[in-house]
Amino acid sequence: MKKTSKLKHLLNSPQNPDFIMEAHNGLSAKVVEEAGFKGIWASGLSISATMGVRDNNEASWTQVLDILEFMSDATTIPILLDGDTGYGNFNNARRLVKKLEQLDIAGVCIEDKIFPKTNSFINGEAQPLASIEEFCGKIKAMKDTQMDEDFIVVARVEALIAGWGLEEALKRAEAYRQAGADAILIHSKKSNFNEIEAFMKEWNGRHPVVIVPTKYYSTPKEEFRRLGVNLIIWANHNLRASxxxxxxxxxxxxxxxxxxxxxxxxxxxxxxxxxxxxxxxxxxxxxxxx
Known part of the structure; x- marks a missing residue:
């Protein structure tokens, strides 16, 4: 099975939620696969940290691709790239898709912020969000560019991080779904699951949802399953452990x-x-x- 098909299956598996684990180079990617995980999260925070720079697009996207090539060559499980904002406008984002497919990367997650981005856990309320129309155009350009029908584009909603509220998060998620995103990543920096739970209840299973419980890590897996979460990302723990x-x-x-x-x-x-x-x-x- 192709790596893209494997990732698509993880998103749509009847045994959801499944888990993917962070890696940041070829070695850590092999560790993730040997541990038994079915997929890898190529973390922007972790990759930038290994270069000794900040998670503010200080590392160029081509430098990230160099690392991804080693990660992909070293493993047989799918890799989902933390693609920040797509490294620019729609044209940068669609070129990114083209290069990722050449490297056998299974998918990419992009967030609705402005390039260059800042990590969501650093003064998130002060970070501007992209307009819905602009971000939808970026999603459409990426989906129109992909050659492999199973390549995954995940749209990450930052409205809760920015303090714009549940209604705005739902509005954006629905727009991104209609624009062609294969899944929605809803992000929260709260230490409890309340924001995610409220979103999931209103979302009501209309499209696959990905979460990153870095802050609300004590929430039991059963809660995620009950609310219909499709995929869970352990986003930075290999970097922090090392x-x-x-x-x-x-x-x-x-x-x-x-x-x-x-x-x-x-x-x-x-x-x-x-x-x-x-x-x-x-x-x-x-x-x-x-």
Missing amino acids: LSAMQKITKQILIDESINHVEGSIASVEEIFRIQNAEELQEAEKKYLP
Whole structure:
């Protein structure tokens, strides 16, 4: 099955909600697949952080594509790109779709903010939103550009983040559905599930819905299922896990002036070779070298 078809199936599976996990490079993408997840969220926050820049489109979209190529080559499960605003207007967004299909990326999520964007959890109320008409045109351009009928475009609604209210969120979601989006991502920064629950009740299952429970993480999965959520994204946890581990180990080595006390708590070099599939190259060398 094509990666695009796999992602489409995740969105429309009768066993919803399903989960996809954040990754930010080829290594973390392989970790996600080996763990058993059925899909990968290529997080804009995480990818920019690995470059040492902010989540404000400081990394160019072509630099993001370079990382996506390694992620796609390293895995067999579908990747959904966190595509920010589409990196510009409708023309930038449709070119993005063309390049993503060439890299075998299964889909892209775009948000209804203004380029360059700022992360939603940083002063979200002050961030302007795109007009509904402009964003719908962007969605239509992307859907008209795709060559693979199963390629997924997810429209992310930022009205709740911006403090514009439930009515505006529903209005935008419906417009994006009619414009051709394959799913709606409704985003909230509240620590409880109230905003999402209110949206889901009014939405009433009219189109697939994706959520990102970074802030309301204590909500049981059963609540998501009850309200008809289709896909759940764990959006940044591999990055956060690796960052805390690196900080802890690096500080310990500095203090100890030795690696003796950390060797037992980090991955072995052999494990790195395994995940790189070094053995395959050794076998190929036996076959092809004199």
